[in-house]
Amino acid sequence: MKKVLVANMTSQKAVDYLESKGYQVIKNDQASDDDFLEHADVDGILIMMHPFGESLMSKMPNLKVVARHGVGYDNVDLDAASAHDIVVTNTPGANATAVAETAMMHMLMAGRMFYQRRQAITDNANKRYLAAHHGQELTGKTVGLIGYGHIGQEINRMLTGFNVKVLAYARHQHEVTNGHMATLDEIYEQADFVVTALPATPETKHMINASVFRKMKKSAVLVNIGRGALVDEEALVEALTNEEIAGAGVDVVEKEPITAENPLLHLPNAFVTPHVAMISKEAMDNVALKAAEDIVRVLEGERAVFQVN
Numbered sequence: 001m002k003k004v005l006v007a008n009m010t011s012q013k014a015v016d017y018l019e020s021k022g023y024q025v026i027k028n029d030q031a032s033d034d035d036f037l038e039h040a041d042v043d044g045i046l047i048m049m050h051p052f053g054e055s056l057m058s059k060m061p062n063l064k065v066v067a068r069h070g071v072g073y074d075n076v077d078l079d080a081a082s083a084h085d086i087v088v089t090n091t092p093g094a095n096a097t098a099v100a101e102t103a104m105m106h107m108l109m110a111g112r113m114f115y116q117r118r119q120a121i122t123d124n125a126n127k128r129y130l131a132a133h134h135g136q137e138l139t140g141k142t143v144g145l146i147g148y149g150h151i152g153q154e155i156n157r158m159l160t161g162f163n164v165k166v167l168a169y170a171r172h173q174h175e176v177t178n179g180h181m182a183t184l185d186e187i188y189e190q191a192d193f194v195v196t197a198l199p200a201t202p203e204t205k206h207m208i209n210a211s212v213f214r215k216m217k218k219s220a221v222l223v224n225i226g227r228g229a230l231v232d233e234e235a236l237v238e239a240l241t242n243e244e245i246a247g248a249g250v251d252v253v254e255k256e257p258i259t260a261e262n263p264l265l266h267l268p269n270a271f272v273t274p275h276v277a278m279i280s281k282e283a284m285d286n287v288a289l290k291a292a293e294d295i296v297r298v299l300e301g302e303r304a305v306f307q308v309n
């Protein structure tokens with residue numbers, strides 16, 4: 001019987017599907033390197049954000065497929081995977097609604113500093129700052145979407161009722177119902193809300209940096225629901241502290257899991273969530289099932305079709 005390790009928190013749907021197909025499932029909610037190696041004989045593995053590279057792959061002789069539970073696969077070493085003939089899959093689109101809802105929430109929360117206003121009831125913090133800063137509405141504004149895949153397009157769809165103008169940046173041309181495609185500089189210079197929804201790659205690392213903050217409007221709000229690596233966090237903290245931009249909403253930071261020391265948590269104009277954009281019952285079910293289906297397809301021989309690019 002083939003074995004699949006379902007690592008980290010996921011939906012039971014993955015386990016049920018794999019078992020219904022006759023696989024032995026080992027479930028491990030706290031996957032660490034040691035936990036992986038305890039089950040080094042597995043044929044497939046379903047992982048979330050745990051770094052997975054050569055040191056693990058080389059010790060798992062039967063491993064044929066690593067299914068990334070989500071979209072970004074920056075935690076998986078693709079070169080090592082191809083050297084070991086391991087297929088890597090991801091689940092584009094399966095969590096787009098949850099992540100787009102999170103982006104909408106961040107625009108509204110960071111735009112109006114709702115979190116800090118709630119906190120001020122009980123801890124008295126930031127009262128002077130909040131009295132002097134009223135925040136801004138999303139309605140009628142220009143929104144820059146950097147990344148226009150499943151998630152960017154879903155954000156655009158959700159924005160329809162807000163009567164915004166959308167400027168979208170992507171590698172490929174798209175029809176943008178609420179606006180049009182634009183260059184990065186057009187977005188930096190014109191957008192009131194800049195949303196980053198790109199993967200972490202060598203090309204996107206720190207693409208949002210001090211020189212970008214200088215190009216952005218002083219009233220702009222940055223929302224990052226892609227990866228922490230997209231934003232130079234030190235420069236972001238500086239830009240927020242000096243009010244070079246008005247605010248930020250981030251679900252992802254450079255060093256995760258985020259800890260209480262992260263300076264973004266202590267600024268009155270930043271709103272932070274701990275990389276939870278895709279955590280909803282619906283998204284977890286969709287993603288888990290899609291990842292489990294990919295594992296089965298690969299283990300049954302349909303490899304090339306599912307490889308991430």
Ligand SMILES: O=CC(=O)O
Binds near residue numbers: 072095278
């Ligand atoms: O972070 C979430 C994902 O990569 O889907």
